[in-house]
Amino acid sequence: MQPRPPVYLERLRRKVLSPLFDRLGYDLVPAAPDWSHRPTSPREVTTLLESAAAILERDLAAAGIAAGGDVLGHVQAFWQLIPSAPVRQRRGGSGFNGALQLYVAMQALKPDFVIESGVFRGLTTWVIRQACPRARIFCHDPDLSGLQYRDRQALYRTADWSTADWSKIDPAATVAFFDDHVAQGRRVVEAQARGLTRLLFDDDAAGHRIHAHGGPAHPTIAMITGPERSPEPIRWTRNGRAFEQAADDALVRQAAGLILRSHAFDDLHRATGYSPARLTSVTLRSGP
Template sequence: MRARPILLERLRRRMLVPFFDRLGYDLVPANPDWIHRPLSGREVEHLLANAAAILQADLAAAGIPVRGSVRAMVEEFWSLIPHAPVRQRRGGSGFNGALQLYVAMRTLAPRFVIESGVFRGLTTWVIRQACPEAQIRCHDPDLSGLQYRDARAHYATVDWARADLSALDPDATVAFFDDHVSQARRVVEARARGITRLLFDDDAAGHRIHAHGGPAHPTIAMVTALRDDPEPIRWLHNGRAFEQRPNDPLMREAAACIARAHAFDDLHRATGYAPARLTAVTLRRRGAGPEGASP
């Protein structure tokens, strides 16, 4: 049964890898990082315990009340992730990002979820595992690459900000953004719709954005860092110069909306998997000034 995979791997290493290397490309198997995992009890315990402790601290720092045991949630995820129906190595979430999203969604326990940016469908699957009864609205301009389609989710190619969400209760909704659209814009749009609980992927800080791959900006980290700093953030990526100015009107409007923002630990030191960049954001309710900020 294993003869064919072994032969294909030998072909990849002996012929295809040297060929693509001469062209300046890396050829790697399209396997998700979670197929590699410790097996001995001591190492598994170390990974789970450290990940749970970090996530517990992150939830507290984000102001998210914990329902149940974070360690139990991490164990649940550890059992679930090998069965994920999406296989991806480049792009999309890996083990750490999926784990953060699973624990955050389990803890927030929304009745409604808006997912902007679906890609292959892994995060939709993660959200469904974490919130089996939630109504999920999936928005992406291109749904042709889906490897997982949730049977009970609603899919649309229209931008979420233009969709009819009148049937959703904003107070029971969490919006998750992984769509490479300005995060400041998404903050302003969410507050206009009364949605105050947000999760963002790819929230790159100014001192790290040069190595990120060109995310949409301003990011949440930029919005909060530049509130009282007059110096623009400038960086070079693939030979192109970028700049984010603190006096951008969208930046100022987004900053006024945010009551609390916390970037989760990337979990690499706990799990060994590729770093993740999840940020939890709580917005002020419409009509509330700074004194109306969430605790």
């Protein structure tokens, strides 16, 4: 388990720093990951894990991904692994649910190569390594200064993933994971041009929910694959800044024509109680 902060620091936070930040309009909270709070009685642990596994089994089937093993066993293994995660984060990045979804998806997909665009503190790289111990991982992020976990076997680059030479890897044995706040429609087009067909996206948000996402990667997969695209633009504000996404622009149309199948995973909140996750599986059409 993650070590607790010294008692004197917690008292300082509660009695002095938190009231001060509250008057300034900010919240000061410990950088304790959500998985540091967990049930310990056997019945409740079993209920949580079995409920999550049942949902994940349905999600894998809906995404067209063969489970390739015992999903409940993978969930149980993750439950034992996650307390040893070397990354502490409360806001930003993945929490328990997102990390669990990624772990189970990678266990099922079994890639030889993983392209990760958007690394942040390194939690998802760690999760991918736990799920795919033999995979070659390529990590791309414009700013790697905040890493708390650096994989010894991974290749790190600050250049955009689309600028790299991927001619020496097998696209059929590769999974690309995008959590980079870049237009998801753009990532679909780039991936298909490089022969990739198996993609995972974080922070895929529908138009009516995108206002809750920082740095939204629009057009998102949900916007691209929606059953009916209205000609009216999608507009929202966040932190005083106005955003707009054309409902049927050239990028949306191009990306829509490349997607063979997509499925947004259940957020798992009702099964685990942890913060909702937003993993989406996308399968692209092969060929030019």
